[in-house]
Amino acid sequence: MQLPEKFIEKYQRLLGDEAPTFLASFDQPSQSGFRVNPLKAAPQATIDQAAGKVPYVPTGYYGGVDGRSLDHVTGAIYSQEPSAMYVGEVVDPQPGERVLDLCAAPGGKTTHLVAKMHDQGLLVANEIFRKRAKVLAENLERWGTTSTVVMNESPADLEEQFPQFFDRILVDAPCSGEGMFRKEPAGIEYWNPDYPAECANRQRKILASAMKMLKPGGILVYSTCTFAPEEDEQNLAWLLQNYPDLKTVPVKKYPGMDDGRPEWADNNPAIRDAVRLFPHHIKGEGHFIAKLQNGDLVSVEAAAPAKRHRNKKKRRQQRPSLDKQDQAEFTAVRDVLLPDYQPNRLVTFGDQLYALPKEMPADLAGMTILRPGLHLGTFKKNRFEPALAWALATDPAACSRVLELSHDQWRQYVHGDVVTIDSPKQNGWYFLACDGHTTGFGKLVGTTIKNFYPKGLRF
Numbered sequence: 001m002q003l004p005e006k007f008i009e010k011y012q013r014l015l016g017d018e019a020p021t022f023l024a025s026f027d028q029p030s031q032s033g034f035r036v037n038p039l040k041a042a043p044q045a046t047i048d049q050a051a052g053k054v055p056y057v058p059t060g061y062y063g064g065v066d067g068r069s070l071d072h073v074t075g076a077i078y079s080q081e082p083s084a085m086y087v088g089e090v091v092d093p094q095p096g097e098r099v100l101d102l103c104a105a106p107g108g109k110t111t112h113l114v115a116k117m118h119d120q121g122l123l124v125a126n127e128i129f130r131k132r133a134k135v136l137a138e139n140l141e142r143w144g145t146t147s148t149v150v151m152n153e154s155p156a157d158l159e160e161q162f163p164q165f166f167d168r169i170l171v172d173a174p175c176s177g178e179g180m181f182r183k184e185p186a187g188i189e190y191w192n193p194d195y196p197a198e199c200a201n202r203q204r205k206i207l208a209s210a211m212k213m214l215k216p217g218g219i220l221v222y223s224t225c226t227f228a229p230e231e232d233e234q235n236l237a238w239l240l241q242n243y244p245d246l247k248t249v250p251v252k253k254y255p256g257m258d259d260g261r262p263e264w265a266d267n268n269p270a271i272r273d274a275v276r277l278f279p280h281h282i283k284g285e286g287h288f289i290a291k292l293q294n295g296d297l298v299s300v301e302a303a304a305p306a307k308r309h310r311n312k313k314k315r316r317q318q319r320p321s322l323d324k325q326d327q328a329e330f331t332a333v334r335d336v337l338l339p340d341y342q343p344n345r346l347v348t349f350g351d352q353l354y355a356l357p358k359e360m361p362a363d364l365a366g367m368t369i370l371r372p373g374l375h376l377g378t379f380k381k382n383r384f385e386p387a388l389a390w391a392l393a394t395d396p397a398a399c400s401r402v403l404e405l406s407h408d409q410w411r412q413y414v415h416g417d418v419v420t421i422d423s424p425k426q427n428g429w430y431f432l433a434c435d436g437h438t439t440g441f442g443k444l445v446g447t448t449i450k451n452f453y454p455k456g457l458r459f
């Protein structure tokens with residue numbers, strides 16, 4: 001791989017004798033991996049083809065993933081390189097907590113966090129760029145979460161909405177991406193000797209917003225996929241200097257993982273508590289992860305109540321509650337498909353119906369929200385049409401009406417074709433399942449399943 005001359009010189013200076021093996025690792029193939037979704041049935045077919053288990057991630061495996069496989073399309077697995085998987089383990093969120101993933105798209109870490117939370121509590125997944133936030137929302141729908149809210153705010157706007165709100169915050173920062181060069185070689189084109197310092201400035205602004213949203217005693221995890229000390233150790237040093245209540249929490253080091261390097265910042269020995277994942281020491285790409293805990297005392301400034309913020313951007317209008325007709329139309333479908341389902345709080349945005357996680361503030365005015373919770377469906381003229389997200393978040397064993405599809409029928413379904421069954425059953429809505437995974441909804445008329453797989457996802 002053709003690396004910039006200044007990049008090579010920099011790491012020769014920093015790594016000394018180790019530089020040749022470090023630089024040689026760029027000519028090795030990148031390491032792929034995937035995580036299994038513990039919220040769903042085990043994706044045995046994919047697990048059987050894995051090239052071994054990732055020792056530091058209970059749900060992690062080495063090996064590639066077929067993006068069109070049943071396991072991937074139904075969210076039973078997520079493709080993620082092995083080093084990136086360690087971030088979710090370090091965050092270690094607990095069921096019932098309020099967690100923020102501030103730079104979340106496309107959702108690798110978010111899917112990991114929500115799995116570790118057993119989908120209980122509140123996970124706010126935020127992404128500043130709209131297009132990327134949409135991809136994030138799609139990936140989370142596939143994963144089948146009910147406790148996640150997808151937002152599309154800048155960190156500075158978000159801090160106004162959630163002062164001292166979160167038990168844990170992950171800042172998986174936009175960075176110079178040096179650790180991903182062999183996976184995404186195009187990243188090399190953006191690199192110049194000043195780029196890490198530019199990224200570090202942006203990262204400090206994001207971290208300052210994160211600190212305003214962190215509860216006293218809360219946990220902040222800062223991660224990057226770069227080797228640059230400016231963005232790694234030097235930003236950790238900056239945090240410790242500017243937020244004296246913050247203390248590092250030692251990150252567990254598995255064989256092949258390295259300490260943070262105090263000598264690459266201000267020599268604060270606490271920097272050793274962070275972890276570096278180097279591709280010449282571990283089977284994975286380059287990563288840096290630091291874990292910190294906030295002090296228990298609340299400063300007066302940080303505790304000030306949230307300013308409700310003006311928002312000039314056009315928003316989908318949240319309606320305060322369902323009207324009687326909406327309620328009746330939703331209940332009619334719910335009673336057929338999943339009679340025991342009791343959503344926590346229903347909210348409509350335009351003609352879309354969502355179930356909000358319990359911990360989400362009730363007043364959503366002024367927030368740019370792409371998914372305020374689980375998308376249940378759409379109100380059409382005099383009827384309610386259930387959404388794919390609802391199916392993907394539901395265990396087929398809990399459904400009262402399921403049609404089991406063969407693999408061939410599933411392929412017809414995701415292709416958008418009409419699927420037929422052998423003998424007629426009662427007409428109406430059904431969950432569709434294949435190999436233990438819910439795959440969507442269909443409406444049965446005689447022996448024909450009307451296809452409701454979203455047009456944009458068909459393949």
Ligand SMILES: C[S@@+](CC[C@H](N)C(=O)[O-])C[C@H]1O[C@@H](n2cnc3c(N)ncnc32)[C@H](O)[C@@H]1O
Pocket residue numbers: 102103104105106107108109110127128129132154155172173174175202206
């Ligand atoms: C390293 S990526 C996140 C990867 C993600 N956590 C995952 O595991 O899939 C960083 C994200 O930060 C976003 N970003 C870029 N500039 C930003 C800014 N100024 N503030 C917040 N996020 C930003 C990028 O769009 C990108 O999605």
